[in-house]
Amino acid sequence: MGTMFLFLSNDMSATHIVGGDFTYTRLDDGTFEIKLTVRRDCLNGEENFDTLANVYLYHEDGTPLDYTFDNWTNGRIDIPFMGSDTIEEVIISDCGFEGAQVCVREANYIDTISLPANFGHGFILAYERCCRNSSLNNILEPLETGTTKYIEIPFLAFTEGNSSPRFNSWPDLYVCENEQLVFDHGATDPDGDELRYKLCMPSDGASIINPLPLDPIEEGFPPASVVYDNANGYSISNMMGGVPLVIDQMTGELTAIPNQNGQYLIGVCVEEWRDGVKIGEVRRDFEYNVRTCVSFPLASFDAPIAQCDGNLVVDFINESSAVLLYQWNFNYPSNDPAFLTNEENPTFTFPEEGTYTVQLQAFRGTDECSDEFFQDITVTTADIDADFQVSIGECLNDDNVTLSLSDLSIDNSVDYDIEEAEWTIDQGGNILTATGLNSVVDVNLAGGDVVINLLVTSSSGCTAATSQTIELDNLVAVVDFDFTANGCPTPETLQFTLTDLSTELNPDYTQLSSDWTIVSSEGTNTFTGPTVTNTLDPFQVISVTLEVVFDNNCTATITKEINLEDSLPESDFEVELIGCLENGLASFTLSDISNTIPSNSSNPTDWDWTIISADGSTINSDLQVVELEIDPNQVIDVSLVVNFENGCVANISKDLDLADLLPIANYVLTPESCPDDGTVDVVIEDTSTNADGVSPVSIDWLVGPISNIQSFMGSSIALNV
Numbered sequence: 001m002g003t004m005f006l007f008l009s010n011d012m013s014a015t016h017i018v019g020g021d022f023t024y025t026r027l028d029d030g031t032f033e034i035k036l037t038v039r040r041d042c043l044n045g046e047e048n049f050d051t052l053a054n055v056y057l058y059h060e061d062g063t064p065l066d067y068t069f070d071n072w073t074n075g076r077i078d079i080p081f082m083g084s085d086t087i088e089e090v091i092i093s094d095c096g097f098e099g100a101q102v103c104v105r106e107a108n109y110i111d112t113i114s115l116p117a118n119f120g121h122g123f124i125l126a127y128e129r130c131c132r133n134s135s136l137n138n139i140l141e142p143l144e145t146g147t148t149k150y151i152e153i154p155f156l157a158f159t160e161g162n163s164s165p166r167f168n169s170w171p172d173l174y175v176c177e178n179e180q181l182v183f184d185h186g187a188t189d190p191d192g193d194e195l196r197y198k199l200c201m202p203s204d205g206a207s208i209i210n211p212l213p214l215d216p217i218e219e220g221f222p223p224a225s226v227v228y229d230n231a232n233g234y235s236i237s238n239m240m241g242g243v244p245l246v247i248d249q250m251t252g253e254l255t256a257i258p259n260q261n262g263q264y265l266i267g268v269c270v271e272e273w274r275d276g277v278k279i280g281e282v283r284r285d286f287e288y289n290v291r292t293c294v295s296f297p298l299a300s301f302d303a304p305i306a307q308c309d310g311n312l313v314v315d316f317i318n319e320s321s322a323v324l325l326y327q328w329n330f331n332y333p334s335n336d337p338a339f340l341t342n343e344e345n346p347t348f349t350f351p352e353e354g355t356y357t358v359q360l361q362a363f364r365g366t367d368e369c370s371d372e373f374f375q376d377i378t379v380t381t382a383d384i385d386a387d388f389q390v391s392i393g394e395c396l397n398d399d400n401v402t403l404s405l406s407d408l409s410i411d412n413s414v415d416y417d418i419e420e421a422e423w424t425i426d427q428g429g430n431i432l433t434a435t436g437l438n439s440v441v442d443v444n445l446a447g448g449d450v451v452i453n454l455l456v457t458s459s460s461g462c463t464a465a466t467s468q469t470i471e472l473d474n475l476v477a478v479v480d481f482d483f484t485a486n487g488c489p490t491p492e493t494l495q496f497t498l499t500d501l502s503t504e505l506n507p508d509y510t511q512l513s514s515d516w517t518i519v520s521s522e523g524t525n526t527f528t529g530p531t532v533t534n535t536l537d538p539f540q541v542i543s544v545t546l547e548v549v550f551d552n553n554c555t556a557t558i559t560k561e562i563n564l565e566d567s568l569p570e571s572d573f574e575v576e577l578i579g580c581l582e583n584g585l586a587s588f589t590l591s592d593i594s595n596t597i598p599s600n601s602s603n604p605t606d607w608d609w610t611i612i613s614a615d616g617s618t619i620n621s622d623l624q625v626v627e628l629e630i631d632p633n634q635v636i637d638v639s640l641v642v643n644f645e646n647g648c649v650a651n652i653s654k655d656l657d658l659a660d661l662l663p664i665a666n667y668v669l670t671p672e673s674c675p676d677d678g679t680v681d682v683v684i685e686d687t688s689t690n691a692d693g694v695s696p697v698s699i700d701w702l703v704g705p706i707s708n709i710q711s712f713m714g715s716s717i718a719l720n721v
Helices: 156-161
Strands: 003-006 017-028 031-041 052-059 076-080 088-093 103-114 123-130 146-153 174-176 181-184 194-199 243-247 253-257 262-274 277-291 313-315 325-329 347-349 354-363 370-379 388-395 400-407 418-427 430-435 438-444 450-458 463-470 481-487 494-500 511-520 523-528 531-536 541-550 555-563 573-580 586-592 604-612 618-621 625-630 635-644 649-657 667-673 681-686 700-703 710-713 716-720
Touching (some): 017 123, 017 146, 017 156, 031 123, 146 277, 388 450, 388 463, 418 438, 481 555, 573 635, 573 649
Antiparallel strands (some): 003 088, 052 076, 123 146, 243 253, 354 370, 604 635, 700 710
């Protein structure tokens, strides 16, 4: 059963004798350390511990010895009660039973003594004291019954060396009525001698008239035993009723099933045997207090550590046991009545946000036993916005990467902060967990999307959760580069620049290097750096590979096929009919329109026209716009070479059928009706084709037989013929 230890001063009130024992330890020839343990009742007693423990010396046959030597005077040694060599403690029983509490104080008197080895015999040391507890149930006249604590130091201790055994622990103060008692009363012998155990009669000694004798025991040894109340069935065979005490002779295990409440004096002896001969014995007596055992009073309640639903009202569920009365304090240690109640299951509205210490005191009611329970509760009306971001922390082997999980959650109360984060990561049924506001986990890029759940806890105790489905491909570093044609150093070459765009595409990554591989008709060339400038024959398709390395051990690669010819400027021109001349010629303009081509990044600077007529005549010009007066009924060959600011050259040739640019007269005749007189009503409409940018000035019609030609004007005419 449980015990509680309190250390008290030497001059506190002592009690009646409860028990004790006497042991010795051999230090060297004739020198021994002796230890006398005395236990007293500290609730019902009337005396303090003795300032001096008077120990008397006897011959091994029990005859007192008037011995004066060293620290012995007339066969007596007074062991002082001193803090340096005396341990005094109070042992109080807990609330595990009904009825009065039990309190025991213990003192140990320890001293070093010298005994003559040349006497040729052993010695007995004894201490007498009265009296026992008057509340004992199993002995007669307990208040007039004392005790004798004694130990024999055999002559063998001088010749062969020996120390007495010592019990390992004291029994519990009380045991439960009608319940199995099991206690290991075993001892330890420093010399390794065989130990045997038995129940034995506690010794009597001194008297109520002479409670502290100043003379040795005249009657000799062994001293008289206490007298058990045989009339009520108590004896050495049945020390406390019920199923009697039994001690295992070899182990010291003590068993019984007591069936009557009360206080009982018990005696246990451990015998010391060597080579089949008993050489010593240590006697101990103690009290068992039999009680009706009940449950300990237990205070407990259930309530949220944090009230996070936006109000200040908290329900308390009382989970106490073995109690009848309650006292709540919702703002401990304050005693403000507004925070107190004795309801069993209260509902309390806190006046404002904050953290409160709630105390529940629970009382058994039948005695002074009680228990108390404390819990801090935080109430708040502020919300928590749970959020997080994910990035690739490091690239490992075989498409394995670490995901860096960063909590971005906010507690909207200024008084609290996010303190804890719990992560659950699900990738195709493979579940990972992590903790911490910033954490990392390993996943595989080929494993598919990752579902991440986050549960955060604020310093208020409130929690919030959020979830995201992460497409890992969107986290992988993206690399790209830009191709820019710079110009043509010579008509046969094109200079271009490759620019790495990876840094701006990956703001969360730190780029370490850019490595380029260009495969062209000239072979394979490698370059490093964020930009590369190269000059090649423009009339080919090249392959460009960019590999970028980042500081998280990740790499990314992109390859593009680039047709260099597509980066050369283009030339073009347009032709326009200005008008038809009276001499049968027509006026045309040829205009360079190279600067209107969207893909051209450079402006033209020089032009070289070659115009070959159908008759083989040639016209040359270096103007941007060329004007021609020429017979329009022919096909001409026009070639244009354009030089650009960047040094590049573009040329174009076209065969132009000038007649296609001239307007073409045409009409359509449509019968409308047939009158009865045999004539036909018709409509004639102009369907002439006009040259681009040319509109008709007038439309004149000549209609009729040669003998009767009529003239008309307009885009259409109606006739009866």
